Amino acid sequence: MAPALSALAGIGLVALWSLDAAGGAASLVLPANLIAAALWQGT
Amino acid sequence: MAGYVVNGYVTGYLAIGEKWLVPALLGATGLAAVGLLVMRPPLRTPAILLGGLAIANLLAMPTAWSVGTILVKGNTGFPAARPPFLNEAAETQRRRWSRVAGALGGDPKLLAFLQGNHQSEAYLLAAVNARQAAPIIIADR
Numbered sequence: 001m002a003p004a005l006s007a008l009a010g011i012g013l014v015a016l017w018s019l020d021a022a023g024g025a026a027s028l029v030l031p032a033n034l035i036a037a038a039l040w041q042g043t
Numbered sequence: 044m045a046g047y048v049v050n051g052y053v054t055g056y057l058a059i060g061e062k063w064l065v066p067a068l069l070g071a072t073g074l075a076a077v078g079l080l081v082m083r084p085p086l087r088t089p090a091i092l093l094g095g096l097a098i099a100n101l102l103a104m105p106t107a108w109s110v111g112t113i114l115v116k117g118n119t120g121f122p123a124a125r126p127p128f129l130n131e132a133a134e135t136q137r138r139r140w141s142r143v144a145g146a147l148g149g150d151p152k153l154l155a156f157l158q159g160n161h162q163s164e165a166y167l168l169a170a171v172n173a174r175q176a177a178p179i180i181i182a183d184r
């Protein structure tokens with residue numbers, strides 16, 4: 001299962017990076033995801 | 044020799060960092076994310092550095108958890124994923140659980156009771172699994 005999940009994470013990261021570079025409201029998704037992941041780890 | 048050095052270094056480092064390491068990593072991730080938020084339009088190199096820092100921070104604790112699992116000492120017949128640092132309660136609980144569900148050696152208190160109160164009568168032993176029953180069967184012979 002780990003390879004498949006890793007591939008999905010990579011795909012998601014590339015998509016988030018594209019959204020961030022595109023600008024606009026969609027560019028908030030990458031930082032918001034990073035903050036959400038940090039909060040999730042902290043709980 | 045190198046294994047002992049790495050083992051001691053990693054476990055010592057993580058034990059020392061128990062109080063501040065997690066907040067520091069998560070705080071740095073938050074700061075990197077805020078940096079990405081305020082940098083408009085995003086500059087390629089700083090954005091890569093901030094994003095890389097944030098992701099590396101997020102992967103640090105899962106990596107440390109994996110290292111903790113590799114370095115665990117104890118009941119190898121009952122392996123379990125674990126964080127690199129356990130408090131006293133968690134350590135005690137793990138020892139108790141490994142004894143209940145996957146013991147390689149019998150519970151000494153139970154064995155002492157059975158041997159001390161046994162008067163040649165037959166008794167029925169109920170166990171969670173064969174691994175728990177085996178050492179009691181052997182000790183009772």
